[in-house]
Amino acid sequence: MTPVTETLPATGAAAAQAGGAAPQSAAVTVEIFEVGGGLAAEVRAASGASPMACYQCTKCSSGCPVAARADLMPHELVRLVQTGQRGSALGNRFIWECTSCHTCVTRCPQQVDIPAMNDALREIGRREGVAAKGTAVPVFNEIFLETVRKRGRIHEISLMASFKLRTRRLLDDMDKAPAMFSKGKLPLLGERVGEKAKREQIFRKAVAAAAAQAGDAKGTSGQQGGSR
Ligand code: SF4
Numbered sequence: 001m002t003p004v005t006e007t008l009p010a011t012g013a014a015a016a017q018a019g020g021a022a023p024q025s026a027a028v029t030v031e032i033f034e035v036g037g038g039l040a041a042e043v044r045a046a047s048g049a050s051p052m053a054c055y056q057c058t059k060c061s062s063g064c065p066v067a068a069r070a071d072l073m074p075h076e077l078v079r080l081v082q083t084g085q086r087g088s089a090l091g092n093r094f095i096w097e098c099t100s101c102h103t104c105v106t107r108c109p110q111q112v113d114i115p116a117m118n119d120a121l122r123e124i125g126r127r128e129g130v131a132a133k134g135t136a137v138p139v140f141n142e143i144f145l146e147t148v149r150k151r152g153r154i155h156e157i158s159l160m161a162s163f164k165l166r167t168r169r170l171l172d173d174m175d176k177a178p179a180m181f182s183k184g185k186l187p188l189l190g191e192r193v194g195e196k197a198k199r200e201q202i203f204r205k206a207v208a209a210a211a212a213q214a215g216d217a218k219g220t221s222g223q224q225g226g227s228r
């Protein structure tokens with residue numbers, strides 16, 4: 001089994017960079033043996049996050065505002081990635097419900113960027129057609145982007161109608177509609193802004209960039225032949 005090397009940051013390095021206390025320990029380079037598939041390497045190539053640096057102290061989970069109602073805690077997700085449990089790491093709802101608040105990153109002694117890791121896992125999951133059970137966030141994201149692509153901005157009523165039809169949550173939150181109408185939060189006629197051709201160009205560029213990044217990530221994980 002061939003090990004890969006990983007440089008673990010100095011403890012307190014982030015604080016020192018910000019002009020605070022000096023590092024409590026120097027950076028060290030360790031050898032890590034492959035466990036499971038190349039998922040950790042793919043995540044690292046796609047996001048720069050370094051799941052293999054995690055030593056499971058659970059500080060991320062104790063500060064995460066989403067962990068209490070999610071199906072996984074942040075440190076558990078990192079462990080799934082470390083051990084290459086692809087189905088569980090891609091098919092959970094936690095990766096979609098993470099709010100990218102960065103609380104975990106600021107608490108982590110190893111500076112593991114869990115929100116960046118979650119972004120990478122979402123992209124890999126979508127590419128591989130892995131459905132996340134028990135969450136409507138991927139559907140909401142799709143409809144949101146479709147609306148922006150079409151109009152250049154959000155039209156709340158059409159967004160809500162599409163979301164309700166696609167998720168079959170027809171009556172959810174309907175009690176809030178009268179107050180929102182009366183306060184002008186749900187305009188019947190939405191605006192269109194900007195030029196359609198420019199919007200299309202932006203979306204095409206974003207799709208091409210995502211495809212290129214996916215190709216790079218696969219190439220990197222193939223070259224490394226192991227998780228990192
Ligand atoms: S805080 Fe960092 S090192 Fe600790 S469990 Fe979370 S990701 Fe791992």
Ligand code: SF4
Nearest residue numbers: 064098099101102104
């Ligand atoms: S960024 Fe995501 S995983 Fe980290 S604390 Fe916030 S919600 Fe939790």
